[in-house]
Amino acid sequence: MPRGKRTVSPKNDSIAIVGCGLIGESWAALFLAHGYNVRAFDPNQETAEGFGARVNRPLAQLRELGATGAGCLTVTETLAEAVAGVVLIQENAPENIPLKRAVLREIEENAPQSAIIASSTSALTWSDISPDLQWPHRLVTAHPFNPPHLVPLVELYGIDNAIVVQAEAIYRNLGRHPVRLKKDAVGHIANRLASALWREAVHIVAEGIADVEAVDAALVHGPGLRWSVVGAHMVYHLGGGTGGISHYLQHLGPSQVRRWQSLGSPDLTPEVCAALIDGIAQEAAGRSIEELEADRDFKLINALKAREIARG
Amino acid sequence: MPRGKRTVSPKNDSIAIVGCGLIGESWAALFLAHGYNVRAFDPNQETAEGFGARVNRPLAQLRELGATGAGCLTVTETLAEAVAGVVLIQENAPENIPLKRAVLREIEENAPQSAIIASSTSALTWSDISPDLQWPHRLVTAHPFNPPHLVPLVELYGIDNAIVVQAEAIYRNLGRHPVRLKKDAVGHIANRLASALWREAVHIVAEGIADVEAVDAALVHGPGLRWSVVGAHMVYHLGGGTGGISHYLQHLGPSQVRRWQSLGSPDLTPEVCAALIDGIAQEAAGRSIEELEADRDFKLINALKAREIARG
Structure with missing residues (x-):
């Protein structure tokens, strides 16, 4: 890790990474490369020990893309140490409802009250993982797209607009492109x-x-x-000639519906x-x-x- | 059109463009920019007359991408003149079965016996448009993806392997990426x-x-x-960890099938x-x-x- 050329992170902010697998590596690299200090925890000691070395690969790719930040990485021995004093916790635990709920509950008990709790969950929804929290408004789902340090999308859902806005700002700081869901949905968008x-x-x-x-x-x-x-909807706006999407829907909408009926269910x-x-x-x-x-x-x-x- | 700097096309080959709308413009620009001479025909006189000027826009974009060929464009007054002596006819008539069949029949009657007849059809299939042809083995569907001069995909289907191979070679000469269908299908791939x-x-x-x-x-x-x-199938190979697609299908296949069942039919x-x-x-x-x-x-x-x- 680039400890030698240590510079201050944005406002010296620290971030916690909980879960040090592939997704955790990408997140850690992104935060470090954008100047955040990162405190990482994984209950599996072997996973935790190799983390610093594994983060170097995505970090080198981000350097190639021009990221110059040099946050400091600390791997902690307990979850409580990882989340102490951070502004955001990025949770990347296995996709298992009871486990996620327990981890999020432990995060909540130990993190500052002001910290945003962000779950990278792909398969689960906000509603699946939030019930045991005392302050669920602090929880957002923040789903990255693999490989997360390269693909800019982060899909966000939360119930507190102010928290979602704060999370968006942090992800934008990482060169991410956050996109908001209006409603909790399996598979996000x-x-x-x-x-x-x-x-x-x-x-x-x-x-x-x-x-x-x-x-x-x-x-x-x-x-x-x-x-x-160009997005899928915009494609049909451009495919509609000068009449755009209205013309497309009016003239070719019925043929699309027929096409949909001919698609397969393998x-x-x-x-x-x-x-x-x-x-x-x-x-x-x-x-x-x-x-x-x-x-x-x-x-x-x-x-x-x-x-x-x-x-x- | 770049008539001043006229160079010879590959083996001096000529191509016919039948149908001078948006798709015809892109095809003409592609062939010209790669050194083919182009003979273009459209039954609508107004469409035909403005063609040379309209081809300049896609042509300029191909120049920006490094294409240096300088074929010669001729707009003809009859279909027979357009297809005389060409190696390939790219047909871009409206997506109407009787009309397509009639146009293809007229092309067949006037083109050299050795010429490949390629239809840009998007909505129709090879089977829809081939029945009236005397030598249907000469016909291929060669579906480009909008905007065709920029998006490299050309989807090919024909019943004569040798003809499909020849067509593939011509499209590769244009910097296209031809992809073959094994079976005629609505909407191609x-x-x-x-x-x-x-x-x-x-x-x-x-x-x-x-x-x-x-x-x-x-x-x-x-x-x-x-x-x-990365293609959609390969994504799941890479998403399966070291076990690849086999591991993915075994462990996450059932959850994908469940996800499929939750998708919408709007x-x-x-x-x-x-x-x-x-x-x-x-x-x-x-x-x-x-x-x-x-x-x-x-x-x-x-x-x-x-x-x-x-x-x-």
């Missing part, structure tokens, strides 16, 4: 969209319309590329799973998961640099 | 995926989970960005349409469709430049 798309991607393979590799290539070189610059049968596994083997072409991840990160970093250039 | 995603995007707005603008922002800064570098009721139209107005924030398109193109060009850099 992004995983609902991803799940809907993947269902059809599985259907296309199951029906023998195209191979796994062809589906992935079509997405990456077609709608994926376009959705990296089952993950052993045959379908085998086709997916074979297809991935073909697409991976011998590359290990580590190599594929490095390729993804390299391309994401390039795409992010291009966005910076586009912003001017 | 990309529009099926886009339709599946939009259905859920509409559901999220209809259910009041998030606003149009929030959904679009979540996509652009989350899954859209990631899908511009109706485009007047209320939902009003919410979409209002949401787009908010997202557009006073920008005209022209301005929004220019913004999209600017960002796409930057993303494409980043891909070039990533390729080294």
Whole structure:
């Protein structure tokens, strides 16, 4: 960790990371690279011990993207030590309701009353994890998108507007793009969209319309590329000619509804799973998961640099 | 058109563009910028007359991306003149089955026997448009993704492997990324995926989970960005840890199937349409469709430049 070139964090703010797995690593790197001091805790001693070294990889990628902050990382022996005096706790415990509730309760008991408690939960909702809290208004779900230190999205939901506004400001400080939900929902926004798309991607393979590799290539070189610059709703506004979305809905809405009816509802049968596994083997072409991840990160970093250039 | 700096096209090949609307413009610019001579025809005289001027906009964008070819554009008065002596006809007629069939029949009667007949059809399938042809093996559907001169995807389907291979080579010459379907399908691959995603995007707005603008922002800064570098299937391979897709399907497959069951089937009721139209107005924030398109193109060009850099 860059302790040598230690500079002060924004207002010397400290952040707690509770749960030091892959998501915790990314969050820690983001906060450190933007000048926050980070206090990290994981009940698994082995996970906690290797944390400093593991944070270096995402941190180096953030340095490549121009982040110059140099917060200080401290791995603590107890949760209470981690959350003492922090402005925000980012909780990344396993996706298990009783466990999350217990961890959040312990955080609440030990953190400053003013601290925001943010859960990275992907599979659970605010309502699932908040019932045991004494002050649930302090809790927000703040769901990052993997890999969190590179993909800017953070999906936010909470019941106290002032707290959500504060959380938004902190995530913006990290170069994140927070997006607010108006209502608690399973899968937030992004995983609902991803799940809907993947269902059809599985259907296309199951029906023998195209191979796994062809589906992935079509997405990456077609709608994926376009959705990296224009949202799905806006696409139909631009697809409506000079009449925009109103014209589109009036003239092509009914044909979209018919298209929706023709989409698939595949089952993950052993045959379908085998086709997916074979297809991935073909697409991976011998590359290990580590190599594929490095390729993804390299391309994401390039795409992010291009966005910076586009912003001017 | 760049007639001054006229250079020879690859083997002096000529291409016919039949249908000079927006899609025809993009195709013409692509072929010209890669050194092909283009012969264009549209039955609407007004559309035909302005074509040369309209092709300049996509052509300038391709120049910015480094394309240096300088084919020659000729707008012809008859379809027969356009298709005489060409190696490929790119048909972009309106999406109307009887009309498409008649146009393709006329193309077939007048084009060289060796020419590939490629239809840009988005809404129709190969089976819809081929029945009246004498030699249907010459026909391929070659569906580009809007805006076609910037988005590299071309979805190909045909019944003669040798013809599909030839078409693939031509599209690769244009810097396109052709993807093959094994089976004729409505919506090919990309529009099926886009339709599946939009259905859920509409559901999220209809259910009041998030606003149009929030959904679009979540996509652009989350899954859209990631899908511009990793396909939907590969994402789950990387999401499965060291066990990859097999591990994912075994451990999280059932939870995905449950998630699929919780996805929405919205109706485009007047209320939902009003919410979409209002949401787009908010997202557009006073920008005209022209301005929004220019913004999209600017960002796409930057993303494409980043891909070039990533390729080294």
